[in-house]
Amino acid sequence: MAAVVFAGFSRSFFLRPWFPEAATFAAPEPIFYVHGALNALWMALLIVQSVLIRTGRVRLHRRLGVFGVALAASIVVVGSLGALVGARRPGGFIGLPIPPLQFLGVIWPDMILFGLFVGLAVALRRHSEAHKRLMLLATVNLLEAAIIRIPFDFIADGAPLMGRWLSDGFIVLLAAYDLVSRGRLHPATLWGGLAIVASQPLRWMFARSELWLDFAGWAVGLLD
Secondary structure, X not given: OHHHHHHHHHHHHHOHHHOHHHHHHOOOOOHHHHHHHHHHHHHHHHHHHHHHHHOOOHHHHHHHHHHHHHHHHHHHHHHHHHHHHHHHOOOOOOOOOOOHHHHHHHHHHHHHHHHHHXXXXXXXXXXXXXXXXXXXXXXXXXXXXXHOOOOOHHHHHHOOHHHHHHHHHHHHHHHHHHHHHHOOOOHHHXXXXXXXXXXXXXXXXXXXXXXXXXXXXXXXXXXX
C-alpha cells in the first residue's frame, strides 16, 4: 500500500520538482499539501507500528497509537475539507469529467469509512487479530486517489472505477492471507471487506439523488 501511494503521488507530490509537467494535474490549493503530508505520515506510521509489534516493542507501539488516533482524526477533517475544495473548484475534480457534486458523494464516504475502521480498531486494540485487520481495511479507503494517478493507460482509461477496483484488490489479498493462515476469513476481514465493497455501488446511486445534490451544494456553499 505504501508503494502504491508513493507511485501514485510521486510526480505530483513526493518528487514534484523532478516532474514539472505534473503541475497540470496537481491540486493547486495549499490544503492538498497538508492532506498529502498527513496521508504519507499515516502510511509511514502503519509500517512503523507493524515493525514495533514484530520486534516486541509493544509499549512504544501503544504510545504511538495515541498519536495515530490524532493523525487519523486530522486525515478525516482535512480530507473532508479537501473534497469540498475540489468540488467547489470551477473545473471540478482534476482529470475527472464527472459532475463535482456527484463525485463528492462518491469520495466522501471514504473518509467516513476510514474514521469508522480506525475507531473500531482502537476500540478492539486488545484483540490484536481484529485490530490489525481493521487498520489495514481503514487504509484501503485512502488508496483510490493514489491508484488513479499511477501513469498506466489502463488505469487512466478506466478512472475512477479502476482505482476503486484495484484498491479492492488489497481486500482480496487480506482475505487470501486469512484463508492460508487461518483456514477461514477473520470476521473483521469478512464484514469489513463487505462493508467497503457493498458501499461502492450504493454511493454511486445515492450521489445522483436530488437529496444528496442539494446537501452537497449546501456543504460546498459553506466555503464561500
